[in-house]
Amino acid sequence: MYMRRIYDISSQLDTFHCRDFAGGYPASMRPLDTSCPSQEYKLRSFFHHGGDCYVVNPEWQQITYNRCSRRECNFCGVNRGLSACVEDYRWFTVVSYCTKLKEGSRIAPLRLILPVGCTCQHFAC
Structure with a gap:
């Protein structure tokens, strides 16, 4: 990262x-x-397929995601426009148990896109 x-x-x-x-x-x-600090969290559950899903054995899979701690960037030396902290994303495969899937196929590997960090980006006004 x-x-x-x-x-x-x-x-x-x-x-x-x-x-x-x-x-x-x-x-x-x-x-x-x-310039853009973030807070790390461990993924344990999420909403998918119209219902709740739970990470199977989250301590073993170790799926983490990050959220930007602030919207504005620190120390960006840009005179015009707006500087903002924007989340960077990455795809993960997560073995999950989903309550709304058909019986017999409720445990499945799912592809999720999760925020993994924050970057200071400049936007022209």
């Missing part, structure tokens, strides 16, 4: 030129905050 971070690079400006560090950041630098 990629999340843009703000770095304390005051002593490193001439070396690193304020860029993103795709492979991590040097040990001498520490992240101050994220």
